[in-house]
Amino acid sequence: MTELSHVLGDPEVCTGCMICVNVCSMFYFKVIGPEWARARVIRLENGLDFPLFCRNCEDAPCMAACPVGAITRTSKGILVVNNRKCDSCGACVTACPYDAIHLTPDTRKAVKCIQCGECVKRCPVHAIFLTSAADLSKRDPEGRLMRLHDRHSAELYDGGERL
Amino acid sequence: MHGVGGQVIWVDLTKGQVEKRPLEEEIVRDYLLGVGYLSRVLTDEIGAERDPFSPGNVLGIATGLLTGSMFPQSSRFTIAALSPLTDIWGESHAAGFWGPELKLAGYDAVFFRGASASPVYLHIEDSEVNLHDAEQVWGMGVFQTDDILRKRHGRMTRVLSIGQAGENLVRFAAIMNDRDRASARSGLGAVMGAKKLKAVSVRGHGKITVAHPEVYLTEMDEFYRRMLANPFTPGRAKYGTTHLIELMQHIGRLPSYNMRQGVFEGYDRIGGDAINECYLVKPRADWSCLQRCGRFTAVRTGPYAYQGGSPEFESQSSLGSRCGNANLESILYAHHLSNMYGLDTISLGGTISWAMEAWEQGLITSEDTGGIDLTWGNHESIVKLTRMIALREGFGDLLAEGSARAAVRIGRGSDRFVMAVKKQEMAGQEPRAQKSMGLAAATAARGADHLYGFPVLDEVGFDDDIRERFGEKYLPEMADRLNPKYKGIMVKECEDFMVMIESVGLCKYGTQIPPEFYYDDVAKALRLHNGLEVTPAQIQLIGERIVNLNRLFNARRGITRRDDSLPRRLTDEPAPNGPSAGQTVELEQMLDEYYACRGWDLVSGLPLKSTLERLGLSKDALN
Ligand code: SF4
Ligand code: SF4
Ligand code: SF4
Numbered sequence: 001m002t003e004l005s006h007v008l009g010d011p012e013v014c015t016g017c018m019i020c021v022n023v024c025s026m027f028y029f030k031v032i033g034p035e036w037a038r039a040r041v042i043r044l045e046n047g048l049d050f051p052l053f054c055r056n057c058e059d060a061p062c063m064a065a066c067p068v069g070a071i072t073r074t075s076k077g078i079l080v081v082n083n084r085k086c087d088s089c090g091a092c093v094t095a096c097p098y099d100a101i102h103l104t105p106d107t108r109k110a111v112k113c114i115q116c117g118e119c120v121k122r123c124p125v126h127a128i129f130l131t132s133a134a135d136l137s138k139r140d141p142e143g144r145l146m147r148l149h150d151r152h153s154a155e156l157y158d159g160g161e162r163l
Numbered sequence: 164m165h166g167v168g169g170q171v172i173w174v175d176l177t178k179g180q181v182e183k184r185p186l187e188e189e190i191v192r193d194y195l196l197g198v199g200y201l202s203r204v205l206t207d208e209i210g211a212e213r214d215p216f217s218p219g220n221v222l223g224i225a226t227g228l229l230t231g232s233m234f235p236q237s238s239r240f241t242i243a244a245l246s247p248l249t250d251i252w253g254e255s256h257a258a259g260f261w262g263p264e265l266k267l268a269g270y271d272a273v274f275f276r277g278a279s280a281s282p283v284y285l286h287i288e289d290s291e292v293n294l295h296d297a298e299q300v301w302g303m304g305v306f307q308t309d310d311i312l313r314k315r316h317g318r319m320t321r322v323l324s325i326g327q328a329g330e331n332l333v334r335f336a337a338i339m340n341d342r343d344r345a346s347a348r349s350g351l352g353a354v355m356g357a358k359k360l361k362a363v364s365v366r367g368h369g370k371i372t373v374a375h376p377e378v379y380l381t382e383m384d385e386f387y388r389r390m391l392a393n394p395f396t397p398g399r400a401k402y403g404t405t406h407l408i409e410l411m412q413h414i415g416r417l418p419s420y421n422m423r424q425g426v427f428e429g430y431d432r433i434g435g436d437a438i439n440e441c442y443l444v445k446p447r448a449d450w451s452c453l454q455r456c457g458r459f460t461a462v463r464t465g466p467y468a469y470q471g472g473s474p475e476f477e478s479q480s481s482l483g484s485r486c487g488n489a490n491l492e493s494i495l496y497a498h499h500l501s502n503m504y505g506l507d508t509i510s511l512g513g514t515i516s517w518a519m520e521a522w523e524q525g526l527i528t529s530e531d532t533g534g535i536d537l538t539w540g541n542h543e544s545i546v547k548l549t550r551m552i553a554l555r556e557g558f559g560d561l562l563a564e565g566s567a568r569a570a571v572r573i574g575r576g577s578d579r580f581v582m583a584v585k586k587q588e589m590a591g592q593e594p595r596a597q598k599s600m601g602l603a604a605a606t607a608a609r610g611a612d613h614l615y616g617f618p619v620l621d622e623v624g625f626d627d628d629i630r631e632r633f634g635e636k637y638l639p640e641m642a643d644r645l646n647p648k649y650k651g652i653m654v655k656e657c658e659d660f661m662v663m664i665e666s667v668g669l670c671k672y673g674t675q676i677p678p679e680f681y682y683d684d685v686a687k688a689l690r691l692h693n694g695l696e697v698t699p700a701q702i703q704l705i706g707e708r709i710v711n712l713n714r715l716f717n718a719r720r721g722i723t724r725r726d727d728s729l730p731r732r733l734t735d736e737p738a739p740n741g742p743s744a745g746q747t748v749e750l751e752q753m754l755d756e757y758y759a760c761r762g763w764d765l766v767s768g769l770p771l772k773s774t775l776e777r778l779g780l781s782k783d784a785l786n
Contacts, residue, residue: 015448015455018260022233022451025370026380032233033267033370042318045342047444047459047470105368122384124391124453125400125446155318 002077004058005132007039007115009051011148014127016041016049020119027118028111029104036104038113042156048148050156051128054079054100054113062112065095070110081110099157164188165374166232166693167196168269172292174285176358177218177277181285181292186271193779195702196271197227198254199666199709201243204274206712206783211719215247216332216357218278224265224323224363225272227668231263231371231450232692233383235390235680236670238262238450246349247357248334248510248565249585249610251717253349256614256665258449258457259341264321267367275358284324284362286316289369297361301330304503305339306471312364324362325352326505328553332356333563335510335588339502343457343472344449347507348587349609350565374694382691386684390453395677400446403456406435407476408484410623414644415743416596418589419484420539421516422582422732425593426741429489429540433479437491444470454672460495467496467546474498474508480591481512486519487539494542497549504553510565513588515548517566521577531573532558582730585610585722594733596743597622597644601734602654602753605727608713616658618650619676628678632656647749651756659706666709708778711770714763715783724768727754
């Protein structure tokens with residue numbers, strides 16, 4: 001299988017500008033609206049800004065939870081939602097441990113980051129990048145980034161509730 | 164129209180009623196949104212006889228047409244009301260996320276009239292707009308208020324609120340949003356306090372549609388590319404505005420010792436490098452901001468420990484050099500306290516430094532201060548007074564009135580040391596070292612101010628931009644900051660441009676310094692985002708219209724040329740030392756040129772009939 005990749009951000013570099021979020025909603029829905037974006041940005045009170053994306057999990061709880069098989073993995077290893085099959089039940093939303101998939105307010109279809117890189121190339125401070133487990137261990141051998149994410153998980157993820 | 168919420172909220176606090184109205188597109192056509200829209204609505208709403216603290220004062224908050232867009236630095240919104248500090252037109256602006264969130268909730272502006280009998284806050288969540296009891300947060304600082312309201316309404320709720328200073332009617336109280344963004348000038352926090360309005364919290368789950376979605380992203384890419392390629396951007400990212408301390412020292416423009424002089428011997432201890440070395444955690448940005456001048460800093464130990472938003476140049480100079488204070492941790496901390504209490508740091512430092520000079524002259528003694536020592540640079544006193552002013556305790560109660568009123572109370576000739584115009588303390592721009600800043604402070608509608616006109620093109624070699632914006636014939640004089648010639652023309656142009664920028668919700672960084680985006684870019688953005696077909700000349704005229712309307716608002720309250728003055732020190736006493744030694748501000752000469760190109764009467768300083776006709780303001784003329 002191809003190596004699974006996903007977008008990850010550095011909360012110590014991210015300025016919190018929301019450009020990635022707006023790029024995503026504009027690229028896919030032709031509107032500016034964080035509720036339509038596949039990325040989120042959360043600013044914490046200690047100076048950290050977390051740009052958050054789908055982790056493209058190997059075990060993919062979202063896919064497992066979908067009762068109609070709307071979520072599948074492409075040959076490139078990307079998990080995608082089939083819009084026609086998705087029946088808006090929200091099971092994936094509850095299943096995802098990272099609040100990385102949600103239903104948009106109007107279409108009520110599940111959307112998640114598909115690692116297209118549109119936001120990555122526009123981040124003005126290069127705080128986000130496409131990575132994989134192997135790449136990350138080279139980039140960040142000390143594990144600083146995942147530790148930061150783990151340490152703040154209670155503030156970042158709320159079991160499907162969009163904060 | 165695209166890019167707008169399309170609705171305006173009117174709250175009558177006396178009756179506890181909330182009403183939604185459609186956005187008046189005919190006003191937008193003539194004034195855009197933001198400060199232009201507020202100027203039109205509030206000039207019609209606020210009668211000349213009103214008192215700033217009376218229920219008759221109307222407080223308006225408006226986003227700009229591009230607020231919440233993807234244009235670089237498009238987060239801004241404006242707040243306006245009759246100012247309790249100056250008793251004339253009051254406005255202030257801030258960045259952050261509150262403005263875009265209001266748009267996402269479906270609204271462009273919120274107005275408050277009347278006054279509540281008990282503390283309330285307004286919570287806006289999409290179509291739900293309700294007043295809530297604010298008893299629980301009244302008396303609390305800005306950060307705690309933010310914590311509590313976001314706990315109640317959701318983490319992504321954006322909160323705008325006053326701290327204790329606004330509640331206590333401190334005349335230079337700020338309104339804060341997103342914790343550390345400040346609408347600071349004009350004392351509008353005290354207007355909220357008088358209305359018993361603690362906060363306005365917003366959560367919007369909606370979307371902002373744009374007029375030309377098919378090309379929107381690629382057009383924005385080009386704006387982003389230009390902004391990032393601007394030679395100014397790396398420095399701004401590295402220092403924000405903190406490095407201006409070093410730059411201003413270098414040209415003798417760093418207000419020190421209550422503006423007695425423009426150089427400060429301790430400048431390198433309070434400058435951008437000193438902050439970066441020990442206290443900077445990282446640069447932070449507001450919505451769609453590529454410049455990232457915001458800073459997050461921390462002092463880790465000692466009496467001044469904190470973490471949070473960081474001072475920019477104005478706070479550094481007002482709490483630092485202006486008070487003869489080279490203790491950086493105390494500056495950072497007093498700034499942090501100012502955010503928490505909700506205070507304008509410019510007026511705070513300006514008022515304390517007035518008291519320090521009066522103390523040095525023996526006009527204020529420890530009998531007046533209750534034992535507080537006001538020797539230059541006493542940082543413990545600065546920090547203590549910040550709290551006492553916000554809470555109106557002891558000597559702080561007097562200083563909470565601002566330097567102009569405090570000097571009247573103290574008497575003894577202490578008014579000689581008030582560095583204010585129209586009762587508002589001057590910002591950190593020593594005008595003897597840059598004449599245009601002196602003129603801009605004298606003419607600004609909200610009293611002493613550097614941002615209303617923000618004439619920075621003569622600051623450090625923007626000759627090419629002067630050539631482009633004005634023409635070859637004004638060089639080299641216009642680019643020479645010590646030469647008063649052509650500064651009237653420049654300040655007029657800059658005022659018209661800057662109020663237009665505040666009406667579309669963009670930042671002065673990126674438009675004025677660095678001067679990357681100009682009228683043509685804004686007109687293009689208005690077409691792409693809002694679908695507004697306007698020419699650069701049309702929005703330039705709108706800017707001029709707004710400035711004239713602000714002038715008429717003030718004229719109704721008695722403002723004439725006589726009030727467009729500067730403290731005597733700056734016009735009569737040559738700068739004593741530093742690179743600008745020997746300079747004074749040739750104000751009257753610049754004013755003549757300014758009024759002439761404005762089409763204002765040279766004696767009264769009021770718009771001529773023909774000017775008002777040209778701008779479509781005849782019905783606003785004074786009788
Ligand atoms: S674009 Fe970059 S800096 Fe801005 S919020 Fe996204 S990750 Fe952070
Ligand atoms: S949506 Fe959530 S569960 Fe599914 S792959 Fe992404 S992070 Fe994992
Ligand atoms: S990588 Fe693509 S899909 Fe994922 S958040 Fe960025 S723009 Fe959206």
